[in-house]
Amino acid sequence: xxxxxxxxxxxxxxxxxxxxxxxxxxxxxxxxxxxxxxxxxxxxxxxxxxxxxxxxxxxxxxxxxxxxxxxxxxxxxxxxxxxxxxxxxxxxxxxxxxxxxxxxxxxxxxxxxxxxxxxxxxxxxxxxxxxxxxxxxxxxxxxxxxxxxxxxxxxxxxxxxxxxxxxxxxxxxxxxxxxxxxxxxxxxxxxxxxxxxxxxxxxxxxxxxxxxxxxxxxxxxxxxxxxxxxxxxxxxxxxxxx
Amino acid sequence: xxxxxxxxxxxxxxxxxxxxxxxxxxxxxxxxxxxxxxxxxxxxxxxxxxxxxxxxxxxxxxxxxxxxxxxxxxxxxxxxxxxxxxxxxxxxxxxxxxxxxxxxxxxxxxxxxxxxxxxxxxxxxxxxxxxxxxxxxxxxxxxxxxxxxxxxxxxxxxxxxxxxxxxxxxxxxxxxxxxxxxxxxxxxxxxxxxxxxxxxxxxxxxxxxxxxxxxxxxxxxxxxxxxxxxxxxxxxxxxxxxxxxxxxxxxxxxxxxxxxxxxxxxxxxxxxxxxxxxxxxxxxxxxxxxxxxxxxxxxxxxxxxxxxxxxxxxx
Numbered sequence: 001x002x003x004x005x006x007x008x009x010x011x012x013x014x015x016x017x018x019x020x021x022x023x024x025x026x027x028x029x030x031x032x033x034x035x036x037x038x039x040x041x042x043x044x045x046x047x048x049x050x051x052x053x054x055x056x057x058x059x060x061x062x063x064x065x066x067x068x069x070x071x072x073x074x075x076x077x078x079x080x081x082x083x084x085x086x087x088x089x090x091x092x093x094x095x096x097x098x099x100x101x102x103x104x105x106x107x108x109x110x111x112x113x114x115x116x117x118x119x120x121x122x123x124x125x126x127x128x129x130x131x132x133x134x135x136x137x138x139x140x141x142x143x144x145x146x147x148x149x150x151x152x153x154x155x156x157x158x159x160x161x162x163x164x165x166x167x168x169x170x171x172x173x174x175x176x177x178x179x180x181x182x183x184x185x186x187x188x189x190x191x192x193x194x195x196x197x198x199x200x201x202x203x204x205x206x207x208x209x210x211x212x213x214x215x216x217x218x219x220x221x222x223x224x225x226x227x228x229x230x231x232x233x234x235x236x237x238x239x240x241x242x
Numbered sequence: 243x244x245x246x247x248x249x250x251x252x253x254x255x256x257x258x259x260x261x262x263x264x265x266x267x268x269x270x271x272x273x274x275x276x277x278x279x280x281x282x283x284x285x286x287x288x289x290x291x292x293x294x295x296x297x298x299x300x301x302x303x304x305x306x307x308x309x310x311x312x313x314x315x316x317x318x319x320x321x322x323x324x325x326x327x328x329x330x331x332x333x334x335x336x337x338x339x340x341x342x343x344x345x346x347x348x349x350x351x352x353x354x355x356x357x358x359x360x361x362x363x364x365x366x367x368x369x370x371x372x373x374x375x376x377x378x379x380x381x382x383x384x385x386x387x388x389x390x391x392x393x394x395x396x397x398x399x400x401x402x403x404x405x406x407x408x409x410x411x412x413x414x415x416x417x418x419x420x421x422x423x424x425x426x427x428x429x430x431x432x433x434x435x436x437x438x439x440x441x442x443x444x445x446x447x448x449x450x451x452x453x454x455x456x457x458x459x460x461x462x463x464x465x466x467x468x469x470x471x472x473x474x475x476x477x478x479x480x481x482x483x484x485x486x487x488x489x490x491x492x493x494x495x496x497x498x499x500x501x502x503x504x505x506x507x508x509x510x511x512x513x514x515x516x517x518x519x520x521x522x523x524x525x526x527x528x529x530x531x532x533x534x535x536x537x538x539x540x541x542x543x544x545x546x547x548x549x550x551x552x553x554x555x556x557x
Contacts, residue, residue, distance in 0.1 A: 097416025234346025
């Protein structure tokens with residue numbers, strides 16, 4: 001689906017979401033049963049550098065400053081983080097962390113955050129946007145990845161042919177929506193043949209628990225067999241030891 | 243034990259800490275020497291053999307603690323939680339078990355509310371052989387870290403290991419209440435090789451070690467405000483810094499985030515057009531910026547304190 005189709009399907013009653021020249025979107029949409037959703041996002045497979053991250057975090061902080069409890073929907077079709085000397089000179093890690101912190105804080109302040117992955121995303125950009133929301137959903141055709149295979153090959157010193165071969169049979173490292181969903185990273189895949197407004201309404205109505213439940217989901221889907229249990233055990237041991 | 247032997251034992255420990263390089267030490271040595279003598283207690287230690295469920299797919303050797311040590315101890319008599327990454331195992335990278343230990347610890351920190359956590363970072367980022375589990379582990383850690391800070395706990399990061407603090411590790415560091423870094427402690431998202439692979443050697447020459455250090459190293463991070471304290475490479479220095487950070491680190495709320503927004507915006511405005519770290523340092527008023535990389539730690543600390551007072555209210 002294109003951005004316009006997605007916005008139309010999400011907000012048939014109208015929206016004022018606009019794209020700026022950085023490849024970012026901002027606006028809000030009206031929910032069918034009343035109320036507004038604050039929308040922001042990164043589109044056109046734009047890489048997230050310091051400038052983009054800082055603009056997005058400013059918008060999130062604006063929503064918090066306005067008060068109320070409008071949900072925040074973040075639309076994601078991005079590249080990875082912007083890979084450049086300039087970004088690292090400026091301390092891109094702080095800009096991306098700041099954006100993630102703003103999103104997590106907004107959620108804890110009562111602005112339920114929803115990520116909608118409709119295109120590509122990767123690496124640090126993925127962590128700072130989609131993975132920093134309480135509930136991440138994806139449309140068919142979404143292409144999340146941790147790292148592209150050529151870079152992976154360089155870092156792991158494994159030939160790319162071997163990585164491509166392993167990628168076919170090993171969901172825990174291979175790029176792609178199904179593989180990430182198995183780990184619990186993606187809560188649900190939306191149906192692009194049905195009204196997105198209805199699916200958003202159901203999701204917001206469910207009012208998921210505040211607590212991060214991706215570990216339980218990853219265990220249930222058999223993508224991360226150990227994480228949930230290890231987390232619980234360490235937490236309990238640490239609290240007993242107090 | 244009576245007072246005299248205890249004093250003797252503590253003096254010996256201090257001498258050991260002063261002689262020990264943080265960079266050279268293993269994660270276990272760091273934890274043992276960093277905390278008060280005999281105070282460390284581990285949660286799910288190597289004897290439980292909770293190894294990675296994925297590394298065998300690549301015929302890679304596992305480690306019984308999966309490269310992450312989680313536990314508690316005393317720091318100058320105060321209770322702290324501690325997590326330490328072993329940079330010599332899989333580059334300290336975040337895998338499923340490795341990350342889950344830190345998430346679990348952070349959730350305990352959140353629930354306990356008042357006991358600080360010190361994270362001894364040493365990581366290349368996501369462990370690519372289990373990339374999806376590692377990526378999500380980092381997201382879970384960041385969520386748990388912010389929940390812990392929101393509950394009132396402090397989470398402090400120490401960075402000076404062989405693997406530096408790269409990729410998602412850099413993002414987690416950016417979520418901490420405060421950081422101490424040594425010269426060796428590189429902090430960055432994209433590593434030198436990843437930038438070079440994607441953008442070419444003209445953008446970043448990963449073999450140019452001087453370029454790597456001055457772009458990502460501890461001195462530059464301290465000068466631009468990416469870390470609060472710069473320390474020289476001993477375990478004692480990191481311990482003293484951690485004690486200070488426990489005292490100074492700020493709470494976490496909307497005001498802190500707004501201050502951080504301003505801080506990062508100002509940095510972008512001030513340095514966004516500088517082509518190199520040396521240009522940034524010069525624009526900060528450092529008279530001989532080319533000399534910064536070779537400066538001794540004490541001289542550099544004095545210079546950094548003159549150029550930029552550390553801020554504790556904007557991260």
